[in-house]
Amino acid sequence: MYQQISKLLSISGKTVNYRYEPYLWNIKSAIAQGNPYDMSQLHHYGLWAHKKTPLFLDGSHPVHDRFLDHLFDEPCDDKPSMAPDAYLTKVIRGSGRLRSYLAQYPDLKIIACIRNPLDTINSSLGMFSFFGEEFHADDRDRFRDELEARGGDVSELGDARLSVEWYAAWWRAMTDETIAVANDFPDNVFLFCHEAFQKDTDAMLGKIMDFVGIHNIGMMSGLSKPAGSSVKATSLTLRDIHKLEPQMQHYFGTILEDQFDPAERKDIGSRVLARYCRGARFSLPIAGGDVGRKTPIQLREMIMTKRRSPFLKMLGQQHDSISITELRRHFGTGIESYDDTPELDLLQSRQSDGLTIGAVVVCRNHGSTIVQSLLSCLNQTRPFDEIVVVNDRSQDESRILIKEIAQRYSEIRVVDLHLSVGEGAACNMGVQALTTDYFTRLDGDEIFWPNKNAMEANTLADDLSTVAHSDAAVVDGDNYTMRNTKNLDGVSGGDAWKVLISNPAATPRSMTLSRQLFFDVGSYSLTQTHYAHWEFCLRLAARSGIWRRPRMQPGVVSLKSDRLPVGVNEGILARNMSQIFIQSLKNRPDDYDSVLADYDALMAHHATRHIARAARGAIARCLTMNGERLDALAAHLQRRDLNAVPNLAYATALESFEAHDSKVESNA
Amino acid sequence: MIRFSIITITRNDVIGIVRTLQSVFAQTYQNFEIIVQDGASTDGTSAVLRDFGDWIDDLAIEPDEGIYDAMNKALRRATGDYCIFMNSSDCFANPEVLEKVAQRINAEVHDIWSGLVLDNDTGVVHNYWPEDEYWIGMTFCHQAVFIRTSLMQALEYDTAYRICADLHFFGRARKAGASFKSNDLVISRMPLTDGVSSDFVDCLIDRFDMLDREWGDTFPVRERITQRLAEYLQKSYDLPKDQLADLSIDEMLALHRTMLPLQRA
Numbered sequence: 001m002y003q004q005i006s007k008l009l010s011i012s013g014k015t016v017n018y019r020y021e022p023y024l025w026n027i028k029s030a031i032a033q034g035n036p037y038d039m040s041q042l043h044h045y046g047l048w049a050h051k052k053t054p055l056f057l058d059g060s061h062p063v064h065d066r067f068l069d070h071l072f073d074e075p076c077d078d079k080p081s082m083a084p085d086a087y088l089t090k091v092i093r094g095s096g097r098l099r100s101y102l103a104q105y106p107d108l109k110i111i112a113c114i115r116n117p118l119d120t121i122n123s124s125l126g127m128f129s130f131f132g133e134e135f136h137a138d139d140r141d142r143f144r145d146e147l148e149a150r151g152g153d154v155s156e157l158g159d160a161r162l163s164v165e166w167y168a169a170w171w172r173a174m175t176d177e178t179i180a181v182a183n184d185f186p187d188n189v190f191l192f193c194h195e196a197f198q199k200d201t202d203a204m205l206g207k208i209m210d211f212v213g214i215h216n217i218g219m220m221s222g223l224s225k226p227a228g229s230s231v232k233a234t235s236l237t238l239r240d241i242h243k244l245e246p247q248m249q250h251y252f253g254t255i256l257e258d259q260f261d262p263a264e265r266k267d268i269g270s271r272v273l274a275r276y277c278r279g280a281r282f283s284l285p286i287a288g289g290d291v292g293r294k295t296p297i298q299l300r301e302m303i304m305t306k307r308r309s310p311f312l313k314m315l316g317q318q319h320d321s322i323s324i325t326e327l328r329r330h331f332g333t334g335i336e337s338y339d340d341t342p343e344l345d346l347l348q349s350r351q352s353d354g355l356t357i358g359a360v361v362v363c364r365n366h367g368s369t370i371v372q373s374l375l376s377c378l379n380q381t382r383p384f385d386e387i388v389v390v391n392d393r394s395q396d397e398s399r400i401l402i403k404e405i406a407q408r409y410s411e412i413r414v415v416d417l418h419l420s421v422g423e424g425a426a427c428n429m430g431v432q433a434l435t436t437d438y439f440t441r442l443d444g445d446e447i448f449w450p451n452k453n454a455m456e457a458n459t460l461a462d463d464l465s466t467v468a469h470s471d472a473a474v475v476d477g478d479n480y481t482m483r484n485t486k487n488l489d490g491v492s493g494g495d496a497w498k499v500l501i502s503n504p505a506a507t508p509r510s511m512t513l514s515r516q517l518f519f520d521v522g523s524y525s526l527t528q529t530h531y532a533h534w535e536f537c538l539r540l541a542a543r544s545g546i547w548r549r550p551r552m553q554p555g556v557v558s559l560k561s562d563r564l565p566v567g568v569n570e571g572i573l574a575r576n577m578s579q580i581f582i583q584s585l586k587n588r589p590d591d592y593d594s595v596l597a598d599y600d601a602l603m604a605h606h607a608t609r610h611i612a613r614a615a616r617g618a619i620a621r622c623l624t625m626n627g628e629r630l631d632a633l634a635a636h637l638q639r640r641d642l643n644a645v646p647n648l649a650y651a652t653a654l655e656s657f658e659a660h661d662s663k664v665e666s667n668a
Numbered sequence: 669m670i671r672f673s674i675i676t677i678t679r680n681d682v683i684g685i686v687r688t689l690q691s692v693f694a695q696t697y698q699n700f701e702i703i704v705q706d707g708a709s710t711d712g713t714s715a716v717l718r719d720f721g722d723w724i725d726d727l728a729i730e731p732d733e734g735i736y737d738a739m740n741k742a743l744r745r746a747t748g749d750y751c752i753f754m755n756s757s758d759c760f761a762n763p764e765v766l767e768k769v770a771q772r773i774n775a776e777v778h779d780i781w782s783g784l785v786l787d788n789d790t791g792v793v794h795n796y797w798p799e800d801e802y803w804i805g806m807t808f809c810h811q812a813v814f815i816r817t818s819l820m821q822a823l824e825y826d827t828a829y830r831i832c833a834d835l836h837f838f839g840r841a842r843k844a845g846a847s848f849k850s851n852d853l854v855i856s857r858m859p860l861t862d863g864v865s866s867d868f869v870d871c872l873i874d875r876f877d878m879l880d881r882e883w884g885d886t887f888p889v890r891e892r893i894t895q896r897l898a899e900y901l902q903k904s905y906d907l908p909k910d911q912l913a914d915l916s917i918d919e920m921l922a923l924h925r926t927m928l929p930l931q932r933a
Binding site for chain 1: 682683684686687689693694695696698712713716720721723729757759763830859
């Protein structure tokens, strides 16, 4: 638009002083293209004037008045002895100061652009949009203060200073002010509505020419309809889109009332939503990046000079959500029909079932996948109410990546452990930090399916004893495996226990349960080194209600082939499994007929090991006494002095327990 | 067979206490008792401790008058041959530590047996004062020293010293004729920038009066402290050597108080 107006002025033979985004750039050119837009072009006077001037200004201000003179009252740039015929400026950061412009220059003509919040804010988060500088990180505090002084709602403006809530407040305040000024000064302000321009380009261009008083047919061909409408990439997660729903309601429900009828507004709004929710490539927001230290301009310069930082490395990685098409191709009919379009109706408020659900993400040296994991939490069709990331003292770039993401999403809280305590204890701390009714857990090398939270939430039915679970897709290079949990679908806790006791692999990786139930069960063991999740689920099954699987689809996608630890002595694994089995027998719901069969099924891989045979012998001995000694056996093995002894000593402890029984029996 | 008393002091440190106890319970040598003194935590630490059940031999949850008071309270309940203070966030370097110490320690001879500490962040062995300069500072870290329990209980920590009560204790132990043995075995890892005594100047000054009183007649305590403080200030503030040459300790402290805020700004 700036370039088109400059052409109109040029064609009409006028000498013009040009000022392109003067609060930021020192560019006195009719054409925006071709400039480097780097540090050398920064307008230090404009930056200073911007910082010294309130964001909202109605009248005179000593610094700003002189700045306006720089825009509209200086001699001709090319011929300082003359005054130009016209002044043309394109302004960003000025929406709140339009009244002061008109107060000082009452003849000024202003073309004020408005556009829907999704497009506007998405643009401001991006890399090559200078609109990213419109709401600069430095302006956060005074924007909040000024907005509050004007009676605006600042309750959403918290510590996540790069979050979309801040951009939403800025968009709303500046858009409302623009419209108010347009209403108050109808002869001076032309409201350029982007959506109206899309609807009837020629009509809009004709009105602009009427407004500026210069007509030329070339205007019709120079600015085409597609300008600015395509969304090549989105930096908005589904979580952000949910957050922007009130702004979308305001724009399409109120602001565009005069421009479109209700059906048109609903149609346009839905198409805007669809562009962001269906298939747009995701690109991490760059605005304020590198832990807030660098501007987009500096970051762009770093990219061009191939300098690296963890943030730039993060930007360069692929962060698209999992390819549903790809997974369907591999699993065929293994996945039920999945509709990946979130169910958003622009003009209806979101239903609330009253359930609050949080996610705990445990990260330990998952620098290559943690961003994808967190994005999968943020791209849920049903947003999580809280997300706690527990960094278990990672030694790679995880910490800085987590911090970068947490700045942008207000529901993310970070628990940074100064000592590594293991994933079980780390998860406990994460669940403790949540305040939601229910929670789910994700490891830093896993990704949630986009509708996992919605599906599992629907299954819970507000029953605190229910355990919702889903299948797990395992992707390891070219190998795709589906670990389904159908054997746990619709079963009671007791029956779930029977499924799990002989098969750790049946343990669901994707679960949602109540925090209260988690604590009642005793949370994760702080000393269990292997199979901690299986051990927890056995205790959970003993106390829970129904286990429900919402549908045949994965809840998580795991990016490694197996949860079993690598390089661990198999004897240790056998010991852990047998110990957990024995400890869990006290939760056995019925008789002991199948105990040994369950044990044999569990320990099939380790059957010939000394420790496995010793444990079996001890169990068998207890069973001949009607299982009365099983509790004593479990207590015997849970002694602290057996915790770290070598396997041989542990096996001896098992055998001595058995011998003790034999001695008691023979004495009797 | 030597029996160890592992004494752990904690308050409002869930993460640290979990890590410390994990390292204790992982020890392959099991002839020990673990005594935990929790200063009435308010952040859930106490609940975590209770969850460990009988894996903790002796747990007391009660207010105290500071860390050394807490250590004395726990110490009085110790029944092992040797005790070691492994406070929350400190942890044994590996599961074989107690086993190796038990092999190396001579219970008939050694009253105070010390090993090495690694910085938890860098993994580097932490340096202390040379053994023959015990009159100026710690020659080892209390997280790496095993003390004969009877000796420890006889002397206890003097709680009048907020930071250097441990140094004061070892001084009294020397005067009581205790035998000291150092070893190059790595005992523990600890976060060396945390804790009560992390500020160098505070540490130096806290101990100065005590050291001067205990050892000033026998060793050049004042001169050495003055020299050490000058070295520290010269390095920290990039000062020329001669600027500090004639300054007293009090004058150097005044200079430090003036320059520290400027440096931080």
